[in-house]
Amino acid sequence: MAVYTQLSAEDLAELISHYDVGELVSAKGIAEGVSNSNWLLETTGKDGGGARYILTMYEFRIELTDLPFFLGLLDLLAEKGCPVPATIHDRSGATHRMIPDPADPDGPQKAVALIEFLPGVSIDRPEPAQAHAVGAALAGIHLAAQDYSERSNAMGLAAWQELIDECGQEGLATIDPALPDIVYDALSGFAGDWPGGLPQGVCHADLFPDNVLMLGEKVSGLIDFYFACTDFFAYDLAVTHAAWCFADHGRKFRPEISQALLAGYESVRKLTPAEHAALPVLARGAAMRFVATRAYDWLNTPADALVTKKDPMDFVRRMQFYEAEGKAIFAS
Amino acid sequence: MAVYTQLSAEDLAELISHYDVGELVSAKGIAEGVSNSNWLLETTGKDGGGARYILTMYEFRIELTDLPFFLGLLDLLAEKGCPVPATIHDRSGATHRMIPDPADPDGPQKAVALIEFLPGVSIDRPEPAQAHAVGAALAGIHLAAQDYSERSNAMGLAAWQELIDECGQEGLATIDPALPDIVYDALSGFAGDWPGGLPQGVCHADLFPDNVLMLGEKVSGLIDFYFACTDFFAYDLAVTHAAWCFADHGRKFRPEISQALLAGYESVRKLTPAEHAALPVLARGAAMRFVATRAYDWLNTPADALVTKKDPMDFVRRMQFYEAEGKAIFAS
Missing domain, CATH: 3.30.200.20 (Phosphorylase Kinase; domain 1)
Structure with a gap:
């Protein structure tokens, strides 16, 4: 920064x-x-x-x-x-x-x-009405960019595996002794569970609160599209879910924000039954994506770099939450 | 930053x-x-x-x-x-x-x-008309704040000596082998040469180009008054001179900027003969002030700090220039 x-x-x-x-x-x-x-x-x-x-x-x-x-x-x-x-x-x-x-x-x-330049401020602790607006705005870009060109997701499944392999068991263990087992278990699970054939198109793929500008309850700007790529729309929704619906470094799930985000999305673009069913595994994957990049950055960012290192464990907690509760919270 | x-x-x-x-x-x-x-x-x-x-x-x-x-x-x-x-x-x-x-x-x-908030941009390489405007603006604050309260200069002569002593001969030598002799010679010189009784009042005391906002040839803002203090007006002018009249890290004196800055200052506030005569030693002192703080920061700033270290030698060159040429360039 x-x-x-x-x-x-x-x-x-x-x-x-x-x-x-x-x-x-x-x-x-x-x-x-x-x-x-x-x-x-x-x-x-x-x-x-x-x-x-x-x-x-x-x-x-x-x-x-x-x-x-x-x-x-x-x-x-x-x-x-x-x-x-x-x-x-x-x-x-x-x-x-x-x-x-x-x-x-x-x-x-x-x-x-x-x-x-767009006005607006990034919200740290969203209200449900704000999460609803963000869900709707996300669906809006999914529909608007449907005929746009394609770009493969450089931060997809294969990249997570590569980043984690580059960290290595020993490197991961320096972050948290339990981390190597957690990520290798998770990664091996995706191989069989990852869905295919879902509706896809241009995704933002990184819609964290600091990439959304708001004026009150209104989204005034979606910014920083530098991870944008072609992927499942529902995966983009899952990334946004993981980014918005937790407090306290992933320790506290916020059900009212989750409901509002999903309802906002579906107010603009209805999810198919297959997308609904895939949300739990997609959300685990979304969490895994940030575990992988954060773990890699944690181990590879020089101490004098001008960036704040982000704790991968914040997203391990989300991944474990989705593993345990994903089916329930994404049941329509 | x-x-x-x-x-x-x-x-x-x-x-x-x-x-x-x-x-x-x-x-x-x-x-x-x-x-x-x-x-x-x-x-x-x-x-x-x-x-x-x-x-x-x-x-x-x-x-x-x-x-x-x-x-x-x-x-x-x-x-x-x-x-x-x-x-x-x-x-x-x-x-x-x-x-x-x-x-x-x-x-x-x-x-x-x-x-x-004030508009304007900070200029890296001033034109004479800009230096003239800066000189005039500096004199303007000297006159305007004449009845304001007092604050002693925490970055005066005694502070330079303290900062240099804290660096130590060995520390200074790690910056440049010649530095210990240069600064101790300079410091001992000030004891006898430093003037007394010059007109004084509130000084900015740090009027570098990045603390001046300009719109074309006009000064739109003087900012960052956090070194402001009571000192000789002519010392403040000397600090501004050292900050504005050199290029290439203190290697190249810019006589046209020097003339414009001094003329701009005197267009608003005439220097007394005693101030004129004191400018060479005040300019050496101004350069020494930044040698001292930069050397201290060079040796005491952790590698992971979010600031760019500034080379004290940039101001050693200015100090040596003023030693050799100060009489000539400040002759009225």
Whole structure:
């Protein structure tokens, strides 16, 4: 959660001179994003009336070849009326530009994109009405992006297995002595249980509360689509469920939030019986996905990195909860 | 340059409910400040027309008892028309509030202040007209705060000596083998050379380019008054000179910026002959102040701290430049 690259006012002014957004008025590096740097920019605007934008510089983890998928998706969803920020295109029509890193001007250039600023705040402890709105917004993007292009899920089942294997039994045990058995048991279970043939399309795949902006009970923005991919819609709902319906680091399930989220989703897009039946295993999988990435990051993030490490055990608790209670809570 | 404390939207909404600023619309942690955390807040505003503020949480280094001096100074200067952000008072009239740290709710509370947001960007490589405006703005605060209360300079001569002594010869030598001799020679020189009896009053004492917001050639904001103190006005000008008139990490003096800065200052407040004569030694002292704090921080900042270490040698070069050329460049 940091700004990894220093861009001066002069660098920023040069950059925005390629866009039809007016002159730079203010620029603040913002503490958002783990794999990218972000600035909140204010300009005089296209028509002099003032405008705000988020400038994102892609620092790690993102393949440049994926950028057109992510940024084009924002454009499509914004056009269809979903609460997502549109991409601002430069005067040549490009969704992103390459600029030098001032600290290493002869090194590789970095990709940047200018994105619409949306109001709203991220909620830590949602109310049921807010969870309902989030479920509805998620279903909204599932329907709106149905004809969009495909991108396979780089964080699917096979990736969990790989990440866990890279952690190794010994590494996992340094996080928690019980962790190796828990994850290997869980992973072997998915092989037989994982469903096939469910409705699929573009998923956000990472719709945590900090990726949702709200104004009161209304969703004003869904952001950070950099894990977006083609997968089962119900899996995306399961990820969102795991991300929203627990308190106290996964120790406390919040049934009223769960009900509201599911009802909100189904108020826009009805789940099929097969999707309903698959939710318990999909939710276990969703929890496993974050156990795997968090365990990997826990063991591989240098102590001096500018990010806060997240405890994989928060999602082990969710996975165990879904194992025990999934059938009951997802019974329609 | 990070946000050290996580405040949720709920925490922020609770906090601003004590101010007459409307409802929270947006909140972004911003990557500014080394000893405090900052958020850019947008609210519906007093009259519903929208308003923006900087929320500052004081994390380290600042004595709570100094806050009234710093925040009252902003109010005075803003009232007198200087381009500084006014402090927003809460409904009881207080300039700051104490709030719990959500990560340690039973621990000590932290002080926060809500401050006016000002437009403008910080310039990396100033033009002469910009340096002229900065000089004039600095003189403006010197005149405007003449009757304000006093605060002794905690970063004066005695402090440099203490910081350097804490670094120790061996520590300094790990930064650069020549550093111990350079700083001890310099420090012993100040004892006899430091002037007395110059005009004094409230100084910013840290007016680096990142503490100045500009819109084109105009100064739109002087910010970060947390080193403000009573000292010689000419010393404050010398600090500003050392901060603005060099490029390439202190290797390249920019005479046109120096001339513009001094002329800008004198366009608002004429220097006395004694101040003129003292500028060379004050500039050496100003450079020494940043050698001392940077050397101390270099040796005492943990590797995993969320701050970028700054090279003390950048200011050793300035100090040596002032030693050799100070008389010539400050000759009126």
